[in-house]
Amino acid sequence: MGGGLAVGPCRPKELPQLRKLLNEVFITERNTEGDLFNFAPLLYNDANVENLRVVRDGRTIVGHAGICVRPIRWRGQVFQAGLIGGVCARKDLRGTGIGTLAMEDVAQRMTELGLDFGVLWTGSQGFYQRLGWRTAGGLCMMRILEAAEGGASGFEVMPLNESPFRPEDCHRLHEAAGRNEVIRTAQETRVQMGIPTRSAWIGLSGGHLAGYAVRAGETLQEIEGDAGVCAALIVRAASEGVRRCVFPLNDPRVAAIEGALPVCVERRSMGMLLIVNRASLTAKIAPETCATAADLGIGPLSSAEVLMARIFGQPEREPSEEPLPLDIHISYLDHV
Structure with missing residues (x-):
């Protein structure tokens, strides 16, 4: 130097x-x-x-x-x-x-x-x-043990970029949940979902947006919606190589998903x-x-x-x- x-x-x-x-x-x-x-x-x-x-x-x-x-x-x-x-x-x-x-x-x-x-x-x-x-x-790290069968979940899951919905719609769902977490703007959500290494799926119920999940590598870094739509999103993600999903610590959705899917939850x-x-x-x-x-x-x-x-x-x-x-x-x- x-x-x-x-x-x-x-x-x-x-x-x-x-x-x-x-x-x-x-x-x-x-x-x-x-x-x-x-x-x-x-x-x-x-x-x-x-x-x-x-x-x-x-x-x-x-x-x-x-x-x-x-x-x-x-x-x-x-x-x-x-x-x-x-x-x-x-x-x-x-x-x-x-x-x-x-x-x-x-x-x-x-x-x-x-x-x-x-x-x-x-x-x-x-x-x-x-x-x-x-x-x-x-936090809770949910490990997906195998690609589960989807079954009749009642939700339609599709890639966000192939749907009529936008990141701003996901943002509104995220804000409505009101969790104790980072506050971000609709513009920040759009930017984050547009990062080249990320992709997103949405879950629909009767044509309405019920949940979404954002993938980075083999992990769902963010998932929103009730336990039912989250389970449907995890099944779809697992079929495309996702192996983990992150939830807040003590999130009440986790127990319901554990009962429905072959997953293992670790606290980290x-x-x-x-x-x-x-x-x-x-x-x-x-x-x-x-x-x-x-x-x-x-x-x-x-x-x-x-x-x-x-x-x-x-x-x-x-x-x-x-x-x-x-x-x-x-x-x-x-x-x-």
């Missing part, structure tokens, strides 16, 4: 250079095809350059970590979360502290933005644990999380519970570890009427 490393926001004129680095790391090195900018349009765009944090060696970008800011509905409150993606260092410079620089800058940037917490997904947990991130939260952590602004987070939780932060065990004297466990919990937790841990769901679909 030359005259030392500097870290900060990506400049608009540097986007082509950042794109080249990310595609080398996440496409070429993994022997796959595509363009990471096209796979994550909500993260990589001109309007988000301040949140694309880059490490420079002189004028050369050698590392990166990006933040996609997402609002998350919980009861009557809205949390602000930073979903982290594209964390990398150039291949020949790994192990020199570039990733740490990028992630420390990301933490500072999330503080500047007033975010409540950060979320990321990784197979290299040790690196992030050293920086204060912890596995927490939960939602991801790795970092509490950014504990005062803001606890101030939003307390009014919804009619209890003080101290009564909830999330007062100012609580350690970071206790706070994380109390607010976000672990995947093995059972359904409860208690307000904590939070029953929020963050889908990887909303990461981009």
